[in-house]
Amino acid sequence: xxxxxxxxxxxxxxxxxxxxxxxxxxxxxxxxxxxxxxxxxxxxxxxxxxxxxxxxxxxxxxxxxxxxxxxxxxxxxxxxxxxxxxxxxxxxxxxxxxxxxxxxxxxxxxxxxxxxxxxxxxxxxxxxxxxxxxxxxxxxxxxxxxxxxxxxxxxxxxxxxxxxxxxxxxxxxxxxxxxxxxxxxxxxxxxxxxxxxxxxxxxxxxxxxxxxxxxxxxxxxxxxxxxxxxxxxxxxxxxxxxxxxxxxxxxxxxxxxxxxxxxxxxxxxxxxxxxxxxxxxxxxxxxxxxxxxxxxxxxxxxxxxxxxxxxxxxxxxxxxxxxxxxxxxxxxxxxxxxxxxxxxxxxxxxxxxxxxxxxxxxxxxxxxxxxxxxxxxxxxxxxxxxxxxxxxxxxxxxxxxxxxxxxxxxxxxxxxxxxxxxxxxxxxxxxxxxxxxxxxxxxxxxxxxxxxxxxxxxxxxxxxxxxxxxxxxxxxxxxxxxxxxxxxxxxx
RNA sequence: CGGGAGGUAGUUCAGCCCGGUAGAAUACCUGGUUUGGGACCAGGGGGUCGCAGGUUCGAAUCCUGUCCUCCCGACCA
Numbered sequence: 001x002x003x004x005x006x007x008x009x010x011x012x013x014x015x016x017x018x019x020x021x022x023x024x025x026x027x028x029x030x031x032x033x034x035x036x037x038x039x040x041x042x043x044x045x046x047x048x049x050x051x052x053x054x055x056x057x058x059x060x061x062x063x064x065x066x067x068x069x070x071x072x073x074x075x076x077x078x079x080x081x082x083x084x085x086x087x088x089x090x091x092x093x094x095x096x097x098x099x100x101x102x103x104x105x106x107x108x109x110x111x112x113x114x115x116x117x118x119x120x121x122x123x124x125x126x127x128x129x130x131x132x133x134x135x136x137x138x139x140x141x142x143x144x145x146x147x148x149x150x151x152x153x154x155x156x157x158x159x160x161x162x163x164x165x166x167x168x169x170x171x172x173x174x175x176x177x178x179x180x181x182x183x184x185x186x187x188x189x190x191x192x193x194x195x196x197x198x199x200x201x202x203x204x205x206x207x208x209x210x211x212x213x214x215x216x217x218x219x220x221x222x223x224x225x226x227x228x229x230x231x232x233x234x235x236x237x238x239x240x241x242x243x244x245x246x247x248x249x250x251x252x253x254x255x256x257x258x259x260x261x262x263x264x265x266x267x268x269x270x271x272x273x274x275x276x277x278x279x280x281x282x283x284x285x286x287x288x289x290x291x292x293x294x295x296x297x298x299x300x301x302x303x304x305x306x307x308x309x310x311x312x313x314x315x316x317x318x319x320x321x322x323x324x325x326x327x328x329x330x331x332x333x334x335x336x337x338x339x340x341x342x343x344x345x346x347x348x349x350x351x352x353x354x355x356x357x358x359x360x361x362x363x364x365x366x367x368x369x370x371x372x373x374x375x376x377x378x379x380x381x382x383x384x385x386x387x388x389x390x391x392x393x394x395x396x397x398x399x400x401x402x403x404x405x406x407x408x409x410x411x412x413x414x415x416x417x418x419x420x421x422x423x424x425x426x427x428x429x430x431x432x433x434x435x436x437x438x439x440x441x442x443x444x445x446x447x448x449x450x451x452x453x454x455x456x457x458x459x460x461x462x463x464x465x466x467x468x469x470x471x472x473x474x475x476x477x478x479x480x481x482x483x484x485x486x487x488x489x490x491x492x
Numbered sequence: 493c494g495g496g497a498g499g500u501a502g503u504u505c506a507g508c509c510c511g512g513u514a515g516a517a518u519a520c521c522u523g524g525u526u527u528g529g530g531a532c533c534a535g536g537g538g539g540u541c542g543c544a545g546g547u548u549c550g551a552a553u554c555c556u557g558u559c560c561u562c563c564c565g566a567c568c569a
């Protein structure tokens with residue numbers, strides 16, 4: 001009653017906004033294009049961040065922190081990268097404000113405090129990091145360098161959307177330096193696997209691993225690998241990228257090392273990142289018209305317990321039982337919340353926690369107490385069943401795993417049902433307009449054709465899947481020969 | 493950045509065309525009855541009408557500027 005969600009069918013974009021706002025993940029702010037991540041949304045991000053951070057450390061990486069500001073001369077050193085980002089950079093030109101002589105209580109930029117050299121606010125940190133690595137690397141013994149940083153970056157986007165594209169966002173960026181090309185390529189692929197593992201096993205979202213075409217490649221990279229996920233409206237979303245940078249940055253920043261034969265060589269580099277955009281992907285992939293549906297492994301609250309009682313006496317008895325159950329759940333490492341707030345009635349709480357996507361809800365009333373039972377409701381399927389209070393912690397531990405798996409399977413079924421082959425242009429356009437999803441189709445391999453297809457249909461090549469089967473065919477647009485199908489989709 | 497829509501109570505919105513005491517629902521506070529899917533009754537508090545100028549005796553309302561949001565488009569490694 002108090003919180004209505006626009007249905008997906010009515011307006012998918014509005015549905016998404018409603019979930020983010022009413023699910024209390026984020027708020028709009030007074031700054032154009034920037035959002036406030038609210039405590040519930042941040043708790044979700046923290047769970048994602050912590051899981052990823054552990055995975056990075058398990059693969060030998062360490063965290064560090066580099067400056068927010070990048071001197072313009074450093075930023076422009078790697079030309080392609082600089083050009084790629086130039087249009088969306090925020091730039092600091094002054095370092096002081098002063099009282100406005102014309103208007104009391106107002107401030108103006110002090111024209112005498114102009115910076116000698118402008119500072120670019122990092123849209124990504126390759127420049128400042130490679131300028132630093134130059135000082136860290138002399139010998140092959142200094143390699144590899146396997147550093148990650150958790151940071152904010154700024155990209156001055158024309159059109160923003162909560163989590164999916166904001167002017168400032170949080171992410172992690174890994175930047176590694178290696179003695180050989182083989183090692184750098186292996187690192188690039190390893191981190192792609194880490195991302196795929198995380199998104200599939202923690203976020204319950206199946207992804208396709210692939211390589212970007214030249215058009216979609218990171219500026220400054222030799223190869224860009226990506227994981228692509230499919231949202232419920234049939235649009236694709238890039239969930240993470242991993243770049244093999246070759247020696248481009250080493251050459252731009254003159255980073256050389258002496259190898260075992262005492263020969264000077266440029267180092268080989270990678271970079272890889274995922275951002276708070278993943279939160280947007282999570283929302284769009286799993287949720288329904290009643291609200292968010294969060295996978296148990298990253299849900300801030302995994303189990304909420306709602307008491308149903310008449311009078312203090314019943315509440316006391318129920319609370320006593322709940323405390324037993326709560327401590328069992330906590331002992332099993334389950335994140336549980338007991339909502340005994342007296343101002344809200346049970347029905348209201350049920351709706352509220354459905355909105356916020358809590359995977360499992362327990363309801364306990366006087367009736368249940370007599371029978372030593374609790375009602376267990378799962379968010380993803382809305383199924384409810386009575387379970388004996390004695391084994392409820394074990395039951396829930398298993399149930400959380402089932403929910404996690406069911407959410408992945410559901411998303412995977414959806415993706416498979418929405419991945420189609422197209423062999424003719426008409427077929428391609430028909431699928432795009434009527435069904436969306438991924439389309440596997442032949443392409444002649446040229447940028448011009450990719451641009452032309454984008455121009456006509458707004459679909460782009462999301463990736464060339466890794467281990468893509470080779471198959472003779474003809475480009476859907478030009479009819480020229482092709483050796484493999486690539487994955488097209490309209491994308492976020 | 494172009495086109496469209498919007499900003500009035502914590503929230504959703506009416507009022508604006510045609511200037512004259514700022515409203516409703518909900519939320520909130522107090523008391524009571526309630527509590528198994530968004531309770532009910534009674535009483536009460538709360539708004540510089542996004543911000544800044546202007547017109548006017550008088551502006552939420554008319555004019556100008558500006559900020560923020562949404563949708564569509566362009567753009568988006």
